[in-house]
Amino acid sequence: MREPGAAVPKRRWRVWHFVTLGAIVLAAFVAILLTTVLSLTRPVVDDAETFMLALRDGNYETAYARMTPALQAELGSARQMEQRFARLRPTAWSWNSRRIVNGIGEVQGTATFAAGGSGRAGMQFEKIGDEWRVTWFRLDPP
Secondary structure (H helix, E strand, O other), X not given: OOOOOOOOOOOOOOHHHHHHHHHHHHHHHHHHHHHHHHHHHHHHHHHHHHHHHHHHOOOHHHHHHOEXXXXXXXXXXXXXXXXXXXXXXXXXXXXXXXXEEOOEEEEEEEEEEOOOOEEEEEEEEEEEOOEEEEEEEEEEOO
């Protein structure tokens, strides 16, 4: 027992206290950074999903409408796009890389194709007005 009026012994910080505190601060920083990056790139990923869903469903009009005017001019029309890319119809995909740099968005990943097998997929976006539009896309079947 402690005598009344006696000083309370000081608790000393040990090395493991500092290591634990540092780990908590680092984990919080990484979580905040990751959340920020994911939320900033979310619009590009959403538009990539819309584009890929249109290709999957054979809705080339919607996919064509999501492109920049330059890419639309290169492909000609939704019908010509269908004739050119119908064999590359994706059935599933996942994005493992996404970024936005200087107003250009990009997603990269893999896709599984209706004809069988899987390969690389990717697309780039440019913001026109309030919308992200596809400037190029790549579907590399096996």
